[in-house]
Amino acid sequence: MSDRALASSVVERARQRFFIDGTDPGASIPAHVSRSWRRCDALSPALQRPAVAEPVLRGELSVRREASAWLRQCAQPxxxxxxxxxxxQGCVVILSDASGLILDEVGSPDFLPKAQRIALTPGVDWSESQRGTNAIGTALHEREGLMVLGGEHFLAQNGALGCAAAPIFNARGELVGVLDISGEDIHVDVHALGLVRMAASQVEHRMMSNGRRDGQLVRFHRRPGLLGTPREGLLSVLDGQIVGANRTALSLLGMVWEEALGAPAERLLGARWQRLQSGSGLLVNPDGRQLAVSIEAPQRADTPIRRASTGPLERVSHADPRAQSGHTTDPPDVLAPLLANAMRIAAAGLPILVSGETGSGKDVFVRRLHRASHRASGPLVAVNCAALPESLIEAELFGYEDGAFTGARRRGLPGRLREAHGGMLFLDEIGDMPLSMQTRLLRVLEARVVRPLGGSQDIAVDFDLVCATHRDLAALVGQGLFRQDLLYRLQGHVVCIPPLRSRADRRALMSRLMDEAGGAAKGLRLTPAALDALERQPWPGNVRELLSLLRSVVALAEPGATLDVSDLGLPDAVAAAPRETAQVMGAVDGAGQRAQSGLLASLTDEAIRRALAECGGNVAGAARRLGLHRSTLYRYLARRRGEGERGFEGVSG
Known part of the structure; x- marks a missing residue:
């Protein structure tokens, strides 16, 4: 019997003892689960009856999200x-507020439909009083990171679910939310728990260090190299008293919030702390421990809050010694002009088609577009057309009325198109949508009305449409698998997300992703040679593949280590290849693979012609506008001219 099967058997026997025999389950289940079962058993018997939890109304969800706006902004990265x-892994990531109400949910399109079936979706309350023992609600009670797996859930209907959650505290020790990873039981383990714990700590650090403050902000650690990273301790000092602290600071000082808040700063940092004023130096605290300390002055009332980064594709500001000295070699964010153009197109009400290789970050780009667009206050409703069975996609998109078919939910389902009203609808992998649904979608886009299954009335909808694909839609049209009139309708504006190997900013991006993968929290750094080796990689899986590698590297590295090429686990041939040769090969490969994809050979030809026209035939300018490396575009143009393609003459450097 496997370890997982054995554990499941033990839990089943514990459930038998507790729920049927009425006896204590003993030490066969985790202590936090046993305590939670007893709490839930004392609640109303209605909790023990399987029930479908309904989300709060959209207006109330908007109010709850607004109340947690700072938490959501700081948690977005x-x-x-x-x-x-x-x-x-087939899992989703969830952010809830302090009451257990789910605010946001992102992750695997394969698991999202399953999550919706068990009401693990925005707007649903997952406190213990509503959903029994579960990682979100139980973490709120226990005030610590924990897992609830399979049969450990109080409600039997959640028995296939595995969850790992960690609470998020503000500087005063008040619970403000929970980060959670949920999926099928077999996909959640202690590694997931470690990830959410680390992520919660990083959110707390960002909330405190980036927020507006009246007093001084004291950053400290026993190791000077960890100052300025999410692993540093933070104290907020007002009129000489501690008014805020993060959990890292409390751990370093061996204190709890009740002891630290209101205490004189010199009791924690020593009498000399004020001599530093707004500067950095070494202090010896009253316990005799040496601390590296950096003190920041209070912010003026008109000082803007620093904006939290919004994901691995967004350029963020870091404390970089090169920037402080006035020197920086980081290239501009290659996606910024693409985003700016897409925002203008969306504001005009035109649809946007995002193309790019698998793993290049199309979904992240769309989330970034939504946050920056005029629809930011409305919902972003994402539907993965490849993840829904053909038998379910119609009901999922268009909704249905009560009793429309056998097994339909009581009171029906509004459908994703109606849920997107007032916001943005994101149809991912649009090339996998069945032809029958393409016909119905075309009618919706033309008339802007939806008729649910079993309904007799049309319902008006208003949303911005963004689609994404890694497939050659023009080739699908030729094969009779995609409607040509729908393609014309969708490609109001085509955004081509460049593959990682062709991004001019990939070196800076790799450094940022290393930090976000946990490198900053562990005080890790990459040598220039290691960055060179990462740049030489072809990265067929793009940003997703890179992130996976970096997380493995971070997990294996010792805290504070400087990582060289040998620490990355790259193939020897790639690690040793001359950088210049690899860059040329990457550029040729980037052009060739884009050409083979068909998107550059059809849809993107028009985008390139347009970019060249807008830049007066200048290839360098067109490459910047398209987010491509200039050499990649040169090679593509040369190849297309060699194939007899007209319309690319008269270009310049």
């Missing part, structure tokens, strides 16, 4: 980073 990690 962790949501995006964790989502990239769990995508291949």
């Amino acid at each position: 962790e949501l995006d980073g964790l989502a990239e990690h769990v995508l291949g």
Whole structure:
């Protein structure tokens, strides 16, 4: 019997003792689960009856999200980073508020429909009083990171679910939310728990260090190299008293919030701390421990809050010694002009088609577009057309009325198109949508009305449409698998996300992703040679593949280590190849693979012609506008001219 099967058997016997025999389950289940079962058993018997939990109304969800706006902004980088990690695990990442209400959910399109069936979706309350023992609600009670796996859930209907969650605290020790990874029981383990614990700590650090403050912010650690990283301790000091602290600071000082808050700063940091004023130096605290300390002055009332990063594809500001000295070699964010153009197109009400290789970050780009667009206050409703069975996609998109078919939910289902009203609808992998649904979608886009299954009335809808694909839609049209009129309708504006190997900013991106993968929290750094080796990789899996490698590297590295090429686990041939040769090969490979994909050979030809026209035939300018490396575009143009393609003459450097 496997370890997982053995554990499941033990839990089943514990359930028998507790729920049927009425006896204590003993030490056969985790202590936090046993305590939770007893709490839930004391609640109303209604909790023990399987029930479908309904989400709160959209208006109330908007109010709850607004009340947690700062938490959501500071948690967004962790949501995006964790989502990239769990995508291949068939899991989702969830952020809830302090009451257990789910605010946001991202992750595997394979698991999202299952999550919706058990009400693990935004707007649903997952506190213990509503959903029994579960990682979100139980973490709120226990005030610590924990797992609830399979039969450990109080409600039997959640028995196939595995969850790992960690609470998020503000500087005063108040619970403000929970980060959670959920999926099928077999996909959640102690590694997932470690990830959410680390992510929660990073959110707390960002909330405190980036927020507006009246007093001084004291950053400290026993190791100077960890100052400025999410592993540093943070104290907020006002009029000489501690008014805020993160959990790392409390751990370093051996204290709890009740002891630290209100205490004189000199009791924690020593009498000399004030001599530093707004500067850095070494202090010896009253316990005799030496601390590296950096003190920041209070912010003026008009000082803007620093904006939290919004994911691995977004350029963020870091404390970089090169920037402080006035020197930086980081290239501009290659996606910024693509985003700016897409925002203008969306504001005009035109649909957007995002193309790019698998793993290049199409979904992250769309989330970034939604946050920056005029629809930011509305919902972003994402549907993965490849993940839904053909028999379910119609009901999922268009909804249905009560009693429309056998097994339909009582009171029906609004459908994703109606849920997107007032916001943005994101149809991922649009090339996998069945032809029958393409016909119905075309009618919706033309008339802007939806008729649910079993309904007799049309319902008006208003949303911005963004689609994404890695497939050659023009080739699908030729094969009779995609409607040509729908393609014309969808490609109001084509955004081509460049593959990682062709991104001019990939070196800076790799450094940032290393930090976001946990490298900053562990005080890790990459040598220039290691970055060179990462740049030489072809990265067929793009950003997703890179993140997976970096997380493995971070997990294996010792804290504070400097990582060289040998620590990356790259193939010897790639690690040793001359950088210049690899760059040329990457550029040729990038052009060739894009050409083979068909998107550059059809849809993207028009985008390139347009970019060249707008830049007066200048290839360098067109490459910047398209987010491509200039050499990649040169090689592509040369190949297309060699194939007899017209319309690319008269270009310049």
